[in-house]
Amino acid sequence: MPEALRLHPGDNVAVAVAELPAGATVRVGPPPGEPGFEVVTAEPVPFGHKIALADLAPGDEVTKYGAVIGRATAAVRRGEVVGVHNIEGLRGRGDLAAGGS
C-alpha cells in the first residue's frame, strides 16, 4: 500500500497517508496495479501533508487534483514538505492589490 498518494498524473505533489520520517524511501501511488514510483523524504512529513515530487522555483505553480492549488513562495526541493511556509494560494486575496483569479 502506498504511503503517499499522487491524486492526478500531472500533480507535482503527493499526500502522505502515514507519518513519514526524514530520509524515508516512500512509495507513491496511484492504487496497486498501476505504475507507482518512489520519493525520498528530505524531512519528516506529518500525515496528510504534501511532499514535493519535483524541484520548484519561487513562482512555480503547485498542482494537486490535476489543478493549480497555488504557487511556490520559496525554492522547494523534491522530497520536501509543501505547505503554508513555501506555497501561497491566489484566490480571495484581499491583501493583494491585484486580487486572486
Add this chain to the structure above:
Amino acid sequence: METAEFLGYPRPTGAPGIRNHVLVVPSSRLVNIAAARIADHVPGTKAVVTTGENGRHSRDRERLARLFTGLGRNPNVHAVIVLGVKPGYGYRELDPDTLAAAVAGTGKPVDVLTVEAAGGLERTVEAGIDLARQRVREASRVRREPVPVGELSVGVKCGLSDATSGISGNPAFGRAADRLVGRGGTVIFSETVEIIGAEEELSRRCTDPRDAERLLRMAREAEAAARATGEDIRTINPLPSNIAAGLSTLEEKSLGAVEKAGSSPIAGVLEYATAPTRRGLHFMDGWQSSFSLPMSLAAAGCQLTVYQLGGEDLPSSDPPMLATNTGVVAPLMMITGNPRTAAKAARSVDFSSGGVITGGCTVQEAGDALFGYLAEVASGELTRGETVRWADVLEPYFLGPVF
C-alpha cells in the same frame, strides 16, 4: 443488495418524512422563550430559536422567514405551531399569519398562537403545551411505509477538512450522492466560499446555462466579499485546523471539497434556504458554519443532513464534534474518510470511509455502503447525535450589516 426503498412517514403533500416532529416557530425573538418552554415540556417537539430579526434589513428578514417556513414545510415535520406577539407586531416578513400560510399550503396542521390573544406569556406557553401535546399524539398515529429511495433529499457539508477530505471522505459521499441521484433522489451541497477555485469546473456541470451563470456569480460575490475585507483570505479560510492538517490554500481545500458533489450534472442552483423545484444534484448558496448550514439545508427540504468530517486536528481522544443536532428537524449524520478520526471519535462518528486510506476498500465500495446506510437512517436508525439531548446554537446566514 440494491437499496431501492426506505420507510418514511407519509405527508399530505410532497415527500415523506424520515422523522416525525412537531415544530414550534417563534415569529419574533420576543417569544423565543415561549417556544423553548413548549419544546422543553413536550417530547416530540422542536423549537427553532435563533438570534432573531431586530435591526436587520429586509433581505436578511426574508432569509429568516425562508428558514422558518422551510423548516415548517420540511417533510420531517407533522405539524407547526407559530408563536406571535400581537396583531401587526414587528416586521411584515415575519408576520406569524404570513409564515403560517406559507406552511399550510403543504396540507399539514398549522396554528398561530399570539401572546395578545392568549392573554399573556404564561397563557401562551400553556396553550402551546396543550396544542403540542395534541399534535404529537396525532403524529404518533402516522405510520412509516415503504417509499422509493428517490424520495430522499440529502444535504451535505464537509468540515474541519484535512487531506483525507478530498481523497476518501468527500469522494465516498460523492459516490453515494451519484447513487441516490441515479435513483431519482436529491442531493444539495453548499459552502459558497469553498467552491472558489473549483467553480469553473462546477459551472460546466450545470444543465441550465442560467444556473451556470448564477453559480459563477455566487462564487464571484463571495470572492469579492473576501477581497473587500482587505484581509488575506488565508487568515480566515482555510482554518487553522485545515492548515495544521495539511491543507494550505483555499483553492486546494475547494478542489477537495467539491468531490462531495460526485459526478452528476447539477440540476439546479438555489438561493439560500430555498427548496429545489426538481430532483437531482443542486448547489445552494450558503455559509459553511456547522451551526448554520444543516438548518439551512433542512429549510431547503433535506430530510437528512450529512457532515463529512476531516478531523485530523481534533484532540486525540473522544473529541467534541463541530456541531450537534443543528439540522433542527433533520438529523445530522457524522461521516469521515480519516481512519484516525474514525478511531478517536468512535462515540460520535456514524460512518467511516477510512478504508480508502488504509487500503481496505475502494471509494466506490465505501460510497455504496454509505448509500445503504443513508437509507437505514432514513428508515429510523438513529445517528449518534440524535442520542444526546443537546442541540447547538443556531446561526442563520445573514448578509448584514445590522442597524
